[in-house]
Amino acid sequence: MIAEAGHYALVLALALALIQSTVPLVGARWRDPALMNVARSAALAQLLFVAASFAALVMLHVTSDFSVVNVFENSHSLKPLIYKITGVWGNHEGSMLLWVSILALFGGMVAAFGNNLPLSLRAHVLAVQAWIASAFYLFILITSNPFLRIVNPPIEGRDLNPVLQDIGLAVHPPMLYLGYVGFSISFSFAVAALIEGRIDAAWARWVRPWTLVAWIFLTLGIAMGSYWAYYELGWGGWWFWDPVENASLMPWLAGTALLHSLVVMEKRNALKVWTILLSILAFSLSLLGTFLVRSGVLTSVHAFATDPTRGVFILLILCIFIGGSLSLYAWRASALKQGGLFAPISREGALVLNNLFLTTACATVFIGTLYPLALEVVTGEKISVGAPFFNLTFAPLFLPLMLAVPFGPLLAWKRGDLLGAAQRLMAAGIAALIGVAVLWAWTGGGSTFAPLAIGLAIFVIAGALTDLAERTGLFRLPLSVSFRRARGLPRSSWGTVFAHAGVGIALIGIVCETTWNSEYIGSMKPDDVAIIARYQLRLDGATQRQGPNYREMLAHFTVSLDGERLATMTPSKRNFTTRGSTTTEAALLTRGFSQIYVSLGETAADGAIAVRIYHKPMVLLIWLGPVLMAFGGLLSLSDRRLRVGAPKPAKALGGLQAAE
Structure with missing residues (x-):
């Protein structure tokens, strides 16, 4: 009965998602608060039913009920309990149920903590979220039902893939999915804004915490996956440029650009069109990753499915949501006001430059990942695009980005002083040069690139500390005063310092491991x-x-x-x-x-x-860096100015800015 109850709960979740996807839209059209509030109750009820469905599947695995196909194919009665539980998402059907459970979780959190959102905006956001949920509920129920029974149940199961019987599976997929699926909230907010034709700084303030949560989990998920592959697969590497690895890197790059763009929009009410596009792209790339893993187009330790029917279904979902959202963007984006202007040399300009490098790097990974697949489909010719291509294209884009990172926080909004920022970074530059000279002498004039790259990493770390010293008046004011100013700094400022320093630390680990291994x-x-x-x-x-x-x-x-x-x-x-x-x-x-x-x-x-x-040598810095970056994200998320339930804008401002 547990399997049937789980299946029935999933069907009820689909029914609630269909209600949530239509009734609030009608309410927003008619300006009926009662109908718009249906979105909130439907989202919470949907979360309850899909959680019950997921709990049912976990129970089936824990009790080793081999009358269920999913349990038979992926479990064994002698398997340790922890792997019985993590084995739930160590297969295609179970991982998709985890995927939609997290999707419902984010929708439920918006419903629970979004009381300060304008009612029509919340209705549209939850409706879009329900569109996504409905598509994936249908995908699971039609092609990937985890509750199918076996007519003549076997005594024993086939066991989980041995490679997946590791504690890393308990951490890596859930974190990765929290990142992937978390970007659906940014996507839903963007589509809702396009539907309403209204967007302003308050919108960015509402979206930013959700984006930050997704980015934190995706950062940790990618780092955990890298470390898992490093110690579990026995090859000693930490990144292979595998297409599925790239599929997680692309939304991370787009999400990082989105976070910086949201900062500009929140502070200066600028980059609206760019921010909407990045919100769409971040989740679209997450959907692309879902397609690559589950369509059967790839053979990888990460890939779950080889059934073409599933691939066609997911491809249809991709076309509807990516194509539909981009079409809506092309139609409605021109109606959005652009907001504040700024000089090229300014903090906004630095963040735009940062976004250009990040999106170009993302495009490079996108082309390198999908071009071989497209070529094989069109011509039947198989080619391999691996580390040499990505090292020659991706790395040159990140080096100037790293050089520009310390300048951004030291530039003023609207119009900055580049020379003044360079003067304040003089100490960081000297520290970097000393690091290069010491490494050059220590390595006996070996690799030229490695000392320079580590010098650049030192410059990024020292630049982050310089920003902190400038904000606290360190070395300019009495130590007690600097300490008080440090305690009074917004947590988001501390978060920026940790995130940027984490990038530099990861670079040191990468260079040391690849050069002196x-x-x-x-x-x-x-x-x-x-x-x-x-x-x-x-x-x-x-x-x-x-x-x-x-x-x-x-x-x-x-x-x-x-x-x-x-x-x-x-x-x-x-x-x-x-x-x-x-x-x-x-x-x-x-x-x-x-x-x-x-x-x-x-x-x-x-x-x-x-x-x-x-x-x-120094290999652990590769993963310590992302942990520090995620910690910086957590500090920013805990900032009292950045709450999940953002305050309503003053009534005098009239809520969201009307479109032209």
Whole structure:
């Protein structure tokens, strides 16, 4: 009965979404408050039913009910409880149910916390949100029902893909979906504004918290996915430019540009048309990622589906929502007032420059990702676009962007002083030059690019600290006064400092890992010693161990530095008999921000074990940077001036600005 109840709850959620997508629009047309308020109650009820449906699927997995196809194909009675739960979204059907659950969650949050929104705007936003929900409910019920029964239930399940049996699956997909789906709120606000033909700074103030929430989760989701691939797949890399990885990077780039554009709109009531377009593009790119993962056009560790029928359905959803929103944009955008003007050298100008670089970088990734797929469809020819293309196109766009980042916060609104900002950044520039000189001397004149790139990262970090010092009067005022000013700074200012510094820290990690990474690849027998970056790793032997639903071979390495024993590392190979597959469990030894990484290959007939050993200097900074960026986003979100329920504009201002 649990499966039937979950299915029925999903059908009821669809019915409520259809009501939510139509009745409030009629109410807005007739200016009937009662009909417009239907959106709020329908959104909350829809959230309740889809949550019940998701809870039902979780219960089926936890109880190992193999009479349900989804449980049979993706679970096993011996699987640990944590993986029974995370296995719910480790497959196509379950992950789509999580997707719509998060969509309903965001809609419910707008309904619950959007009481200060103008009634007609809230009605339109929730109606658009319901359009999206209705399409995906239909997609699930028609092509991807997670509650299908098996007529003759088997005794045991087929188990979850062993690669996905990792704690990373408990964190990475939900965070990624919270980011992907979170941009639907920005999209709904944009479409609602186009329908009403009205937009102003108050609109930006309402949209910005939702965009910030989505951006924070997407940042953490991408970082967690990168780290999961790094330690779980045994290859030692942290980014492969896989099309599905790119599909998460593109909405992140568009969302970052959108956040900066919203700041300009909120402060100066400018860039309205640009902000609306970015709101549409951020979620459109999220939908594109959904299509790539679930259409069967890609074969990847990230991809779920290979059924062309599903791909056609999602492609239809893409055409309706992306094509429809862009058509509405083309029709209505010219009716929006442009707002305040500003000089090219100003904080607004710096943010526009930032957006141009971000959107161009996003377009580069878009072309590099989709061009091979389009070429194969049109000509049947298969080509591969990988790291060389992206390194030659993406990196040159980010270097000038990084150079410009410290200048933006130091420029005044409307008209800035570039020379004055450069003078205030003099100390940051000197710190960067010193860093370049020290690295050049330390590396013995090796790579020229690496010291320069790290110098640029130091400039970004020091520039963020310079902005903080300027705001607090550090070194100009007594320390007690600076401390009081620091405590009184808006949290969004602190958030900007952490976010920008996080970018610089991530760049240091990327450059160090890619430039000074050392590796040892070979076969080792017991008592053999591998030497890498002054570390000695001796293979002591291998043992066998039985896990809950796998058998594991562990290799034992003693790690020493200059003859002094440091630790023991135990990488392993796991054999999952139910699935008939093996996984590599890498061993990591952290030293500061650097790591030693050991993964195992096959065992030869003579007992020799193939091993990969890496020394990755400063590699943890690659993920510490995004964590700091997300923390900066959280600080901004907690700013008392930036609440989810933004205050109503003064009545004298007449609410939203009327269109021309």
